[in-house]
Amino acid sequence: MTKKMEKMNNKRDFLAEIIKDSDNIVFFGGAGVSTKSGIPDFRSADGLFSSKYKYPPEVMLSHTFFMNHTEDFYHFYREKMIYRDARPNKAHIKLAELEQEGKLKAVVTQNIDGLHQLAGSKNVLELHGSVHRNYCMKCRKRYSLDYILDTQGIPRCECKGIIKPDVVLYEESLDNHVLFKSISYISNADVLIVGGTSLNVYPAAGLVDYYNGDKLVLINKSETPMDYKANLIIHDSIDEVLGDI
Numbered sequence: 001m002t003k004k005m006e007k008m009n010n011k012r013d014f015l016a017e018i019i020k021d022s023d024n025i026v027f028f029g030g031a032g033v034s035t036k037s038g039i040p041d042f043r044s045a046d047g048l049f050s051s052k053y054k055y056p057p058e059v060m061l062s063h064t065f066f067m068n069h070t071e072d073f074y075h076f077y078r079e080k081m082i083y084r085d086a087r088p089n090k091a092h093i094k095l096a097e098l099e100q101e102g103k104l105k106a107v108v109t110q111n112i113d114g115l116h117q118l119a120g121s122k123n124v125l126e127l128h129g130s131v132h133r134n135y136c137m138k139c140r141k142r143y144s145l146d147y148i149l150d151t152q153g154i155p156r157c158e159c160k161g162i163i164k165p166d167v168v169l170y171e172e173s174l175d176n177h178v179l180f181k182s183i184s185y186i187s188n189a190d191v192l193i194v195g196g197t198s199l200n201v202y203p204a205a206g207l208v209d210y211y212n213g214d215k216l217v218l219i220n221k222s223e224t225p226m227d228y229k230a231n232l233i234i235h236d237s238i239d240e241v242l243g244d245i
Contacts (some may be wrong), residue, residue, distance in 0.1 A: 011234050018215055018232070019103065024190035027095055028108045028182075029238070030197025030209060032220060034115055036089040036239040041196075062170040068085060070154050070162060077165065081112070082131050084149065088119035090243030091195065096120035106185040110204050112167050127174055127184045127204050135165035172202060172211045186210045195219040195238035199226050 019025065031041035053076065059065055060242050061081075065072045088096075096119040098104035107116050108125045114132045116124045134143040138161025148155050148163065155163040168174055186192060192211045197220065199205040208216070208226050218230040227233055234241055
């Protein structure tokens with residue numbers, strides 16, 4: 001075994017001990033949690049932001065673009081933001097197991113794919129909403145993801161209003177209720193595990209600042225701006241790390 005492998009195994013053993021000794025864990029995750037489920041992240045070499053479109057993805061996923069170019073928005077949204085056949089990976093499954101064991105109190109996620117719930121997690125705080133929830137902007141009637149996928153062009157309500165995904169677009173604010181609940185769980189956590197996120201997107205990335213404990217674990221393939229705050233850093237795939245515990 002190389003020294004590098006031994007060091008990585010020691011870190012995983014340390015993480016396993018941290019989890020074993022706590023019953024007040026909060027997990028905060030990003031796009032990297034779902035990449036092994038076949039959903040690309042945003043900023044890696046193969047991520048969404050490296051794709052070639054007429055407009056940059058951050059423009060096409062903005063509130064202004066949705067309002068002014070709704071049909072183009074939905075063309076991009078159906079093609080690049082929805083993965084109906086995606087299934088939970090080892091990270092989702094492990095987190096659900098930790099919740100069932102009474103160790104994990106909440107999952108705070110930037111993802112909109114619903115895979116945490118599909119894996120069995122109950123207390124999931126979706127900072128950026130979910131593709132599985134959609135509503136009419138006129139009468140507020142709710143619609144499923146299947147309804148969106150079974151339509152073409154701009155999906156409309158029976159009242160003729162435009163249906164909007166219940167996801168937070170660029171230029172839109174996070175839901176205050178979800179945000180405050182996330183802050184509460186994080187600030188009161190004994191252990192905060194942050195995984196699969198570059199911690200570059202605010203205000204979500206700022207949630208780490210609310211953690212008051214001394215067991216901050218960062219698991220990400222690359223460095224993050226918050227590495228200096230961490231008590232344990234593992235530069236590896238989140239699904240491999242959690243799947244081995």
